[in-house]
Amino acid sequence: MNEGILIGINTAFSGYNIFMVMAGCFAGTIIGMLPGLGPMSAIALMIPITYGFDPASAMILMAGVYYGAIFGGSTSSILINAPGVAGTVSSSFDGYPMSQNGQAGKALAIAAYASFSGGTIAAIFLLIAAPQLAKVSLSFQSADYFALMCVGLLSIAAFASKGQFLKAMIMTALGLALATVGQDALSDITRFAFGNINLMDGISFVLLVMATFAMSEAFMIIFKKMDISFKASDVSKAKLGSIKLSKAEVKEMAPVIGRSSVLGFLVGVLPGAGATIASFLAWGFERSIASAKDKLKFGKGSIKGLTAPETANNAACTGSFVPLLTLGIPGSGTTAVMLGALLSFGVQPGPRLYIEQPELFWAVIVSMYIGNVVLLFLNLPLIPYIARILAIPKNILVPLVLFFSVTGVYLISFNAFDIYFMAIVAFLSLVLRVLNYPMPPLILGFILGGMLEKNLRRAILINDGSFSFMWERPISLALFVVMIIIVLLQIYQGIQKNKT
Amino acid sequence: MNINYSRLSALIFLLFFIVYSYLASEIKVFSFDENADFNARTFPTFISYIGIFVSFLTLVLSKNEHEKLGQYEWLKVIVLFVLVFTYGIIIKSIGFFLSTNLFLMVAYYYLGVRSPKIIILSSIPVVAGLQFLLHELLDVYIRDPFLQTIGVIS
Numbered sequence: 001m002n003e004g005i006l007i008g009i010n011t012a013f014s015g016y017n018i019f020m021v022m023a024g025c026f027a028g029t030i031i032g033m034l035p036g037l038g039p040m041s042a043i044a045l046m047i048p049i050t051y052g053f054d055p056a057s058a059m060i061l062m063a064g065v066y067y068g069a070i071f072g073g074s075t076s077s078i079l080i081n082a083p084g085v086a087g088t089v090s091s092s093f094d095g096y097p098m099s100q101n102g103q104a105g106k107a108l109a110i111a112a113y114a115s116f117s118g119g120t121i122a123a124i125f126l127l128i129a130a131p132q133l134a135k136v137s138l139s140f141q142s143a144d145y146f147a148l149m150c151v152g153l154l155s156i157a158a159f160a161s162k163g164q165f166l167k168a169m170i171m172t173a174l175g176l177a178l179a180t181v182g183q184d185a186l187s188d189i190t191r192f193a194f195g196n197i198n199l200m201d202g203i204s205f206v207l208l209v210m211a212t213f214a215m216s217e218a219f220m221i222i223f224k225k226m227d228i229s230f231k232a233s234d235v236s237k238a239k240l241g242s243i244k245l246s247k248a249e250v251k252e253m254a255p256v257i258g259r260s261s262v263l264g265f266l267v268g269v270l271p272g273a274g275a276t277i278a279s280f281l282a283w284g285f286e287r288s289i290a291s292a293k294d295k296l297k298f299g300k301g302s303i304k305g306l307t308a309p310e311t312a313n314n315a316a317c318t319g320s321f322v323p324l325l326t327l328g329i330p331g332s333g334t335t336a337v338m339l340g341a342l343l344s345f346g347v348q349p350g351p352r353l354y355i356e357q358p359e360l361f362w363a364v365i366v367s368m369y370i371g372n373v374v375l376l377f378l379n380l381p382l383i384p385y386i387a388r389i390l391a392i393p394k395n396i397l398v399p400l401v402l403f404f405s406v407t408g409v410y411l412i413s414f415n416a417f418d419i420y421f422m423a424i425v426a427f428l429s430l431v432l433r434v435l436n437y438p439m440p441p442l443i444l445g446f447i448l449g450g451m452l453e454k455n456l457r458r459a460i461l462i463n464d465g466s467f468s469f470m471w472e473r474p475i476s477l478a479l480f481v482v483m484i485i486i487v488l489l490q491i492y493q494g495i496q497k498n499k500t
Numbered sequence: 501m502n503i504n505y506s507r508l509s510a511l512i513f514l515l516f517f518i519v520y521s522y523l524a525s526e527i528k529v530f531s532f533d534e535n536a537d538f539n540a541r542t543f544p545t546f547i548s549y550i551g552i553f554v555s556f557l558t559l560v561l562s563k564n565e566h567e568k569l570g571q572y573e574w575l576k577v578i579v580l581f582v583l584v585f586t587y588g589i590i591i592k593s594i595g596f597f598l599s600t601n602l603f604l605m606v607a608y609y610y611l612g613v614r615s616p617k618i619i620i621l622s623s624i625p626v627v628a629g630l631q632f633l634l635h636e637l638l639d640v641y642i643r644d645p646f647l648q649t650i651g652v653i654s
Contacts, residue, residue, distance in 0.1 A: 170510070173554060180547065191540060191544065192523060219577050223576070394611070396613065396622050411640060419585075419587065453543040456538070460537050
């Protein structure tokens with residue numbers, strides 16, 4: 001393990017990869033700041049750029065983008081009460097009131113320090129937890145992987161659907177169905193291509209992600225007449241105020257950071273949960289344990305109220321890498337996009353990654369820490385300048401996002417069919433999103449579809465065509481019990497909702 | 501049962517998964533694989549069952565959600581959609597540089613930008629910069645008849 005860490009440090013600290021982290025954090029901050037464009041869009045836009053890179057550098061860049069996007073989302077939450085990312089909605093509860101009270105600089109500093117601390121503590125947890133889980137997961141068989149992927153799909157449908165579990169399940173099934181287009185991995189029989197040569201290789205992952213996130217977000221900004229313009233003068237250095245924190249304020253933040261880091265990391269590790277749930281839970285938890293006097297400050301510019309979600313969302317981002325790197329199963333929509341990118345590089349994340357490609361495994365973990373340092377020391381002083389990106393009017397921004405999305409897909413295949421197909425998928429995604437169909441389950445279903453089929457095939461063939469593996473293997477059984485609990489919980493919540 | 505957009509979409513999905521189920525049953529497998537425990541049809545068939553089940557449940561259990569789809573900017577999105585489509589049609593014939601600049605300029609103008617200076621500065625340098633990055637730094641060659649004609653690229 002120590003040797004692996006050293007290899008990882010060596011890889012992550014190469015000049016090229018440090019540049020990647022810095023570029024990723026910077027690009028992520030800018031994209032994450034723009035309301036409507038979240039980490040998934042930011043990472044999707046990065047995929048075509050990383051095609052010439054080695055997998056470690058590409059992952060490092062994407063991890064930087066992920067962090068940067070969350071940090072950028074916090075900035076727009078605090079400054080203009082327009083969270084760029086769902087995971088930073090709760091940061092606006094106390095961040096925006098602080099900003100209105102003339103403490104915008106202080107609020108941004110709290111967000112930066114809390115994010116840094118949360119990310120750092122979670123990176124240490126990741127350093128300890130990931131190898132242990134990787135070792136345990138070596139005992140997993142196909143049946144267990146199949147069960148684990150089913151849990152992942154079900155839980156992302158349950159947690160990421162904002163109460164629309166059935167709609168999320170439809171999207172999961174649709175994602176799985178789209179994954180079956182093209183040649184069957186074992187028999188090479190072409191399925192659902194309808195004689196179209198462009199579909200024989202299957203649907204491109206980058207195309208689907210770009211269309212459902214980046215392009216449909218751009219359409220959405222126009223469609224919903226979202227007003228995202230903002231005056232550059234509002235984020236001038238003079239208006240932000242001081243970014244210095246007093247000793248008393250640091251003392252107030254410290255215990256909150258400790259609690260929220262643990263909570264955020266644990267929530268991040270759970271499949272389907274992620275930064276949004278972690279940040280809301282942390283805010284709610286801090287509020288519930290606060291004294292009666294402190295409780296009144298929540299929602300009006302409380303330091304604890306801003307520290308908790310900011311710490312938790314960064315810790316959750318780090319936590320979500322645990323199932324991705326050790327089991328090869330993404331815990332969130334964003335890590336699902338990263339998994340797709342890794343697969344397109346020919347890298348199969350999972351327990352073997354830790355043994356076979358330690359430089360990639362450890363470099364990503366180490367670079368997360370570097371990313372936190374970069375965000376703190378590079379972005380914080382630059383915020384007044386970076387925040388000017390918010391002044392880009394939507395009539396300039398939307399064509400640019402469309403251009404980068406289309407170009408990103410076209411440059412991979414040089415096939416105009418991909419542009420037509422992408423436009424159709426983006427338009428359909430827009431309609432589905434308006435009707436409250438969530439997109440992350442679709443992406444997760446699409447990415448896991450191939451692996452799910454492969455593992456189910458193996459499990460069934462090993463068991464002579466029987467499904468007895470579901471109850472004969474203890475790990476599979478435990479995971480299927482978890483699935484049943486998730487479904488029952490959804491039914492219970494549905495009944496409760498109907499009563500009210 | 502009232503018809504609302506949620507139910508309508510669930511009905512469309514139900515029909516989609518029924519058709520998908522039919523198409524899955526029509527997948528031609530090798531004769532020796534026909535009666536195998538798992539063949540190319542098996543997984544799509546499972547998916548179609550799940551899809552049909554959840555779409556049916558959504559159709560039955562959906563509540564009225566007061567969607568007012570008329571209040572949105574449908575026309576602008578459709579025009580942008582057509583613009584992207586047109587971009588796909590012309591990119592091969594007139595090349596990346598010219599088609600992308602045209603796409604951006606028309607999109608800016610359609611979305612309300614009237615200053616020629618902003619339109620030009622937000623398109624030509626962006627496209628030229630990206631093309632330079634691709635050609636010179638990332639070694640990605642994009643065939644471009646226009647730039648070849650004026651002698652910028654070989």
